[in-house]
Every structure is written in structure tokens, then in C-alpha cells.
Amino acid sequence: MAFWGKARWLAEGKRGYRRCPVLPWEEEKVESAGYRLSVGAEYFVNGGGESTVEKLESREGFVIEPGQFAFILTKEKVYISKSAIGFISIRASIKFLGLVNVSGFQVNPGFCGNLVFAVFNAGPKHVNLREGDEIFSLWIADLDATVDETSEDTGKIPNNLDKIPSDVINGIAGEALTAYQLSDQISELKAELQKIKNYALRAVLILTVVSSVVFAVFGKSLVQAIFPSGTATQTEQPVEQSSDGS
Template sequence: MTLEKGYGSGGGSYVGDNSTSPTDIHPAGGFWSDKTWKDLNPSTSPVRPFKRKQIDESNYLLSIGEEIYVSAPGGKSTVQKLQPNDRFSIDAGQFAFLLTEEEVVMPFDKIGFISIRATAKFWGLVNISGFHVDPGYKGKLIFAVFNAGPTRIHLKRGDQIFPIWIAALDQPSTRTEYKVGYYEIPSKLINQISGEFTNAYQLAEKLKAAQEDIVQLKSFRVYMMAIIGIVLALMSPFIKDAVTRIYDTIKPQAICVGACQQLPPTPPGGQSTTP
């Protein structure tokens, strides 16, 4: 066991334990087994507070903590503070930041790997943040997630959906001081995902709706042409009679105009000058 200098959550320096392994012998680069997790001392565990009931096979299940942020149209959403068992939802196409309940204090000779449980993945929740925890990291973890599924996902504080695996390095990192991480969701992260986004399911639904509108427009055009044809067929006798009457009215005038232009003028007395 070795001692290393590090930083506390308040920024001050302190001397911390650099080896949280329950024994001094571990295979180089090996992942911790469930027995290794169960043999940990809660006071020196890399996960704090440490609860053995959250050990799942060879990983430890981190839970959703007191702060979350879910994106909203126009960037109107803010960080939410959750009480124990408070519920929230992530709609399809929304991003979210989820702060863990537990603090992670990663030894300098270990590295962590993080993910989302398969159950949440089946709902469509995707981890878009980092997938590892550096040696010497101290703080809570922020998971950036995206709902790529077709429906709303309901979660609550305390849900254990983030597994973490720990593997031993072949030798300790050259880092000698802990890297202080997050204890709240910072505003600089929120500014990067403000707004609402469209996932593949929503895009498919919009394309489907557009196709239905096109089909309806085509059907409407066919109906209108059919109606116009029927109206014209029904009104054709009336139209023919009207055209005939108009033609009969105009024809004598046209004949008179043509004939009158060819006749010579009649002299006074009414006698024709034609020999």
C-alpha cells in the first residue's frame, strides 16, 4: 500500500491511499472479479458510498444522483434537483446529463470502464459521453445520454443503470495528485446540448406523414378531375344551346356587315345606279 498526495472536494490538498485493492497481489491488467469487489473495505473503496448489494457480477452499478439536465426546445430547460425517488422522463430525441449518486476515487494503479445497462439500452438510451475513468480521478461522474428510441423513457433518482468495471494497470500512473472531477452539472456542458433534436424514428415518422400528404393530394386531384368531368358532361347540352344561340345572334350581323360593304350607295330617289 502506498500513499499519494491529492485534492479534496474543496480544493485543498490531502494525503490519500493510492491502492484500494483488498490484497497486494493482482494480475497485471486484470479486471476485478465480484469477489474482489466484495472484499473491498468500504472506507477505501473506489466507489463511495460503497454498498455491496450494488455489485453485479464483475461490475458495480452506479446510480442516478441528485442532479439531472434534460434538453428542451429553445434551451428553456434548467438543471433539476431531485429528491430521493423523484421521477423524470427523457423524450425521444432529447439529450440529458445525469450526475451519479456515488463519488468515484480511482486509484493511480487502476482504470475504470463505464457503460449503460442493457435494459436501458433496449429502451433506446445511448451513452454519448466517455467510456472510461482515468487513474487518479476523484469526483462524481456525469453521463451524457441520448434517447434514440421511439418512446419516452421514465427514470428516477436511485436507478442503478451505470455499470463500472475496474482493471489493474501493469504499473501505477505517473500522476501523483488526484484530478478533481464533477460534483454538480456545470453550465458549460448545458450550453452544448440546449434544444431538441430529431432521431431516426422521428425522422421516419415525418417522412411517413409527408408521404401520406402526397398521396392525399394526388387522390384529391383525381377526385377533382372526375368531378369536373361529370359536371361538364351534365352541362354539355346547356353549353351547346348557349353557344348556338350566341352564334345565331352574331352570324346575321357578320353577314350584313360583309354584304353591305360590297353594295354601292343608293342615290337620292331610291333608284339604283346599276345599269
């Protein structure tokens, strides 16, 4: 299995419409061993409790917040012959912001259509994207034999895809948390517990001071109230005098 180099990509791009590996074809997007793919006209971001795919106009932007999953449709259609296989990834400049590809890395032989990237913002900051941003990369490698389409697994993203399928977004409509967000929440919880400890300590100190003052001012009265003056704590025996007067 050999990956296509730049010369092979350029040669494939000159084969004409419907025979190019990527449409629309833009020669300037060819890399040394791959092709840059762009954000297309549809996206979905979880976390808001809704399951609605959003549309994007040309150069319109959207945000993926920390802890959010998103599906992003590519602007380009990809064609992988039955004698080749594709590999996809997010470009390093976006990956360094914390956005990671969770949709897998393989484009099956015989696939034709727009790609849908599933991504997750595992970083601590918002990631801002726009329609047309070149944030994905595609590599293609030749196989040593043509793949029989009857051997393809079921349940894959269908061919001739041009929109985000509704059934793929149903499982991520909830909210997820990153390690950064969990750390922040733990820190906030620790701060609240420390506040409670401080309040408790102050209450004990105030109670101690108040008790001391009350005892100092009313201590004698309290003792008299507890031990009335007519109460003998001990039975005294009278002293008898001897008969000789001693």
C-alpha cells in the same frame, strides 16, 4: 491489464471510508465483475429551450423523450487510483429501451468524484427514470504502471465533481430527432401529399362532370353564340342554267 472480479471488489470495499472505489459503498451492488451505479440528485434534459439543471428528491422521477439528450449525475462518488482505469456503461435493461451512453466509456486514472453520464434516447418510447435507479455499471482494471497525473489531457470533467457543470450542457439545449421520429414525419408528409393528390383528382372529375352537363344543356346556344346564323362558313356559287333549258 486485468479486470476486477467480485472477490477483488469485495476486498476493496472493506478497506474503509475514503479508500473504497465507490462511496457510499453497498456490498449488494457488487456484480460478478463490476459495480452498479445509480441515478443521483441532478439531471438535465434538452429540448425545452432551457438550460437549467433540475434537482431530484429521493425516488423522484423524470422522463427522457425520444430524440432527447440528457446528463445524469451519479449518486455515488467514484475513486480510480493512478494504477487503474475505469470503464462505464448503461445496463442492458435500460439499453434495450433505446437509451444509449454517448459520454464515452472511460474513467481516467486518478479520477475522484461523481460521474456525469451523457445519454441519448434513440428509441421510439419515453424512458422514465427515478433517483436511485441502478442503471449504470462500472468496471475497473489494473494498469501495469502508475500513471503520472501531469500526462492527463486537459478539458476533462474535473475531479471532486459533485454537480453537473454548466458548461457541458450549453451545446445540447436544442432539439434532436431520432430515426423513428424522422420516419414518422416522413410518413405524415406522404399522407399530406396523398390528400392533396386526392383533392386535385376530385377537382378534375368535378370540373369534367360540370363541363359535360353545361355543354349538354347549353351546347346548342354556345354553338350559335360562337357561330351566328347569319354567318356563312362557305361561299356558295349559284347554279347557271344552260341556254337550251337543261
